[in-house]
Amino acid sequence: MKNHAYHSVIFDLGAVLVDWNPRYLYKKIFATPEEVEHFLEHICTSDWNEAQDEGRTLQEGTDLLVSQFPEHETSIRAFYGRWKEMLGGPIPETVKILQQLKESGQYKLYALTNWSNETFPIALMEYKFLQWFDGIVVSGKEKLRKPSHDFYQLLLDRYEVNKANTIFIDDNLRNVKAAEAYGIESIHFQSPAQLEEELKKRGILN
Numbered sequence: 001m002k003n004h005a006y007h008s009v010i011f012d013l014g015a016v017l018v019d020w021n022p023r024y025l026y027k028k029i030f031a032t033p034e035e036v037e038h039f040l041e042h043i044c045t046s047d048w049n050e051a052q053d054e055g056r057t058l059q060e061g062t063d064l065l066v067s068q069f070p071e072h073e074t075s076i077r078a079f080y081g082r083w084k085e086m087l088g089g090p091i092p093e094t095v096k097i098l099q100q101l102k103e104s105g106q107y108k109l110y111a112l113t114n115w116s117n118e119t120f121p122i123a124l125m126e127y128k129f130l131q132w133f134d135g136i137v138v139s140g141k142e143k144l145r146k147p148s149h150d151f152y153q154l155l156l157d158r159y160e161v162n163k164a165n166t167i168f169i170d171d172n173l174r175n176v177k178a179a180e181a182y183g184i185e186s187i188h189f190q191s192p193a194q195l196e197e198e199l200k201k202r203g204i205l206n
Contacts, residue, residue: 006204008161009101012146012170013113013130016189017095018123019088022079029075043069044079052080053114055143083119087126093192095129100205102132107204111136112155112168114145114175135159146170147178167204169195 014020022044026036040046043065052061058080065076101107111133115123117140124130137155139145144154156163168179168186176186187198199205 005165006107006167006202007165008108008110008159008167009204010110010112010155010161010166010168010184011098011133012168012172012175012189013111013115013123015091015171016169016195017091017098017111017129018127019091020086021088022086024088025078025082025085026075028085029078039072039075043072044076049079050114050145052116052118053139054145055117055140058116058118080119084122087123090127090129091192094189094195097192097196097199097205098129098132108134108159108161110134110155110159110161112146112152113137114139116140146172146175149178149182152179152182152184167199167202 011017022040023036026039027033030036030039048061048065052058062077062080066073069076098109101109109132111130113120113136115138117138120138120140130136135155135158137151137158139151142151142154144151146152152168155161156166163182163184166184168176168184169189170176170179170186171189173188176188179186187195189195196205
């Protein structure tokens with residue numbers, strides 16, 4: 001039976017439904033885990049990648065870092081040149097949860113993702129389950145990203161979603177806290193089993 005408190009479920013994609021991790025690529029490039037971590041902490045950082053997620057072109061982002069760290073040019077260019085090697089595939093247990101929600105026909109399903117508009121089409125081609133959503137809002141296309149409240153509001157406005165009847169799922173605690181501060185009930189995703197338990201607790205899954 002449907003839980004009438006909830007009408008919509010909003011999913012983050014990376015690390016929730018899609019296993020994306022730059023370490024999959026860089027462990028092929030560097031000899032040691034320490035070198036991989038140093039490179040991702042100091043050169044191709046999360047903040048740098050998020051600027052592309054917010055609409056900066058891959059070319060601009062890459063050229064900027066190459067100018068700052070010319071000695072790492074090959075490794076920097078690999079970030080987007082070999083981007084597909086960062087994809088570990090779908091996270092099957094979470095995809096199964098998404099499928100259960102879809103097949104129930106009781107909830108509208110949306111995705112709100114920080115993702116470059118230039119690489120997102122690759123994921124769309126790779127993963128058929130992305131077609132199950134009633135709507136997807138991609139930060140790179142909108143030039144806005146989580147944790148900006150405007151980005152959450154964009155999805156709510158575009159698909160006429162009432163935040164009072166919505167649950168949001170994200171692996172990034174920063175994004176979860178921002179959604180909650182904006183009045184959207186949220187689950188901090190840590191594993192598919194934990195997500196399933198949280199959804200059952202709320203009566204969203206049987």
